[in-house]
Amino acid sequence: MAKLTFLGAAGTVTGSKYLVEAAGKKLLLDCGIFQGSPELSDRNYKPLPVDPKTFDYVVLTHAHLDHTGWLPVLVKDGYHGPIFANPATIDLTALLLKDSAHLQEEDTLHARKGKYSRHANPESLYTSADIDPVLKLMKPMPRSGGFDVSPEFHFTSYDAGHILGASSLELIITENGKKTVVVFSGDIGRYDEPILKDPITPPSKADVLLCESTYGDREHAAGDPAELLATIVNRVVKRGGSIVIPAFAIGRTQMFMYYLRQLEDQQRIPRVPVYVDSPMALSATDLYLKYKEDLDLEFLREDSGGKGDPLNVHEFHLTRSVEESKSINNVKTPCIIVSASGMVSGGRVLHHLAQRLSDARNAVILGGFQAQGTRGRALQDGAKTLSLFGQQVPVCAEIVDMGQFSAHAGKSELLRWLAGLPTAPGQTYLTHGEPEAAQALQAAMQEKFQWKVAVARYLDTVPLG
């Protein structure tokens, strides 16, 4: 009988990896990296309980590193089959993996020089040289509609409205003439957002549903994001400070850019330089404009309105090299710096925070989910100091938590997405959430829908169908 093993994103928001075994074949859905506490990051260095050499297929829901960032290790460990994803996800994954490898190399070099790592000889999980072998295995699948990965596995993709290319996937498994329907929510985005289309619930009669639960226990704060952002930018600029936004160069960054550009055009904020500090120094706008099918109509109208690039502010700087990145330290007039990683677990944002966190004129905007055990969560929880490069840096800057900029559905949006399914799934497993979030969503679903719902447990194997 077909079965599924939770190799990640069970009891935590990162490390998404679900192994489907049916008809003598093995299919891995997503291959994410664990981020957060040392216990979680250490999992990245341990081999999987099932040998990747025996896997036949990999399929990706979207490009975020907690869904793709472990692919280089999977391939180093012997996986050599195809990695299916839609074209936008392939392009974004290539950028994110290269970025991530560069940042790990920079971090490791730093840690060795500074001798502040908890490891005697810090090693990066992978290097830039490990990325090409992954990219060579990537094969396109359609953005929407059906696709046969093999005679046993048929997928249909639906827009998840989370980042460019993000999908919810329906998988129909055929084994001994019997069909089993499994739905993977992937990461569910938000409704009525600018830029991306709304999430679509697959019209599937699911035997088994895996649903994410990142914000299963909370709603995003209310309030107009543009208005809030304008207030913060004006407040910080007036006192001569700068703003640091921890984020990878793709996804949330475009949302910030979009609002900043609008606010500049409406003269509600002054024009200040915005630095996107990433080794790839990419213009993600190019990618967004390449994959117009993901974009909503309102955004496309603005784009064609002749007012210039709606995803770029007027004073936009891309910084690629470490030297360029460091030179941002010399900018003493108000500016906005967008830099990875989003949960402040590594990357160049550490340098920017080391530089700017102790100055009360500055601000840090946290726009994304901050997992337990990360520096981002510590800042969110009001830490008075932050450990950076072996030093305790006082947190004097203003910390602004802006859930309005999250790329994830809040609790009621998750319930709205679930309510779109035509029938109750035979069994639902909640994944991609910390225990409190998953349990709160479980309770809400049992009360609202009376479905059979369980919280996924790490390394558990469950029957499908």
Ligand SMILES: [Zn+2]
């Ligand atoms: Zn995601």
